Amino acid sequence: MGPALRVRPLRARERAAALRYLEGKARLNLVLIDLVLRIGGPARRGEPRPEVLAAWRGDQLAGLVGLQPSVVLDAAAGSDVLEAFFPYLEGVHSGLVKSTEEVVAPLWQWLAAHGRRALLDRIEVACVLEPGWERLTPPPAGVKVRAAGPGDLDFLVRAARASLLEEGRPDPFEGDRLRFRRWVRGRVGRALVADLAGSPGFVAYADVQCPRGWLLQGVYTLPGLRRRGLARAGVSELCRRAFAAGAEHVQLAVVEGNHAALQLYEGLGFRHMARLRTLLFV
Numbered sequence: 489m490g491p492a493l494r495v496r497p498l499r500a501r502e503r504a505a506a507l508r509y510l511e512g513k514a515r516l517n518l519v520l521i522d523l524v525l526r527i528g529g530p531a532r533r534g535e536p537r538p539e540v541l542a543a544w545r546g547d548q549l550a551g552l553v554g555l556q557p558s559v560v561l562d563a564a565a566g567s568d569v570l571e572a573f574f575p576y577l578e579g580v581h582s583g584l585v586k587s588t589e590e591v592v593a594p595l596w597q598w599l600a601a602h603g604r605r606a607l608l609d610r611i612e613v614a615c616v617l618e619p620g621w622e623r624l625t626p627p628p629a630g631v632k633v634r635a636a637g638p639g640d641l642d643f644l645v646r647a648a649r650a651s652l653l654e655e656g657r658p659d660p661f662e663g664d665r666l667r668f669r670r671w672v673r674g675r676v677g678r679a680l681v682a683d684l685a686g687s688p689g690f691v692a693y694a695d696v697q698c699p700r701g702w703l704l705q706g707v708y709t710l711p712g713l714r715r716r717g718l719a720r721a722g723v724s725e726l727c728r729r730a731f732a733a734g735a736e737h738v739q740l741a742v743v744e745g746n747h748a749a750l751q752l753y754e755g756l757g758f759r760h761m762a763r764l765r766t767l768l769f770v
Contacts, residue, residue: 551565565591648668699734
């Protein structure tokens with residue numbers, strides 16, 4: 489039997505070792521890569537500082553997990569390593585987990601045994617686009633794609649709330665409305681919007697922007713403006729910006745069964761990468 493596992497917070501001076509370890513499954517661990525890169529740096533506006541735990545077996549890194557700003561599980565870690573992290577989740581009041589089905593299943597079994605409830609439990613299809621695969625399109629007539637600004641905050645809040653409600657998630661306005669608004673304000677710098685006739689109708693966020701890849705999230709079009717080319721134009725522009733910045737790929741996830749969204753992304757050149765399980769627990 490080898491050395492026992494030791495779990496402790498990842499230190500800034502250990503970032504290089506953590507990034508080398510994460511290269512094993514870099515695409516599935518893109519959010520963890522982003523968190524590791526931010527260790528020791530300033531917190532993003534409206535978000536807590538990144539908190540990453542590392543499991544060590546002797547002087548060898550055996551696995552990582554992010555606790556803040558959301559729960560992020562290491563897709564490369566063995567089952568014994570993941571189980572070593574589970575007790576640290578007892579202190580997490582609520583969490584949103586997105587990883588492979590194989591990783592999330594034992595976590596949920598442990599959480600359920602400790603009295604936690606799932607507010608959301610679904611399968612998503614992760615899709616990836618590499619340079620050379622893209623079939624991106626320009627905006628149609630009357631559509632303008634641009635970076636979001638402070639003046640878009642009301643629209644971004646409305647769109648974020650509507651998106652969560654469409655997904656069957658709890659209404660953020662029933663909690664702390666001002667805190668939700670602050671959270672959205674903190675993401676403005678990562679948002680891109682598409683205007684139709686001068687009014688915003690589409691938004692998407694590049695929540696991870698690093699050379700290894702960009703992760704798009706919060707892709708949403710107002711119901712009355714769908715099938716007008718806004719989403720195709722907005723996602724196309726984000727992909728252009730990612731590749732211009734040197735990103736190796738762009739990735740996003742689609743709820744299984746959302747055939748319209750899958751058809752849209754496949755039309756832009758995205759290919760299926762993995763099946764993910766998303767779990768929102770309290």
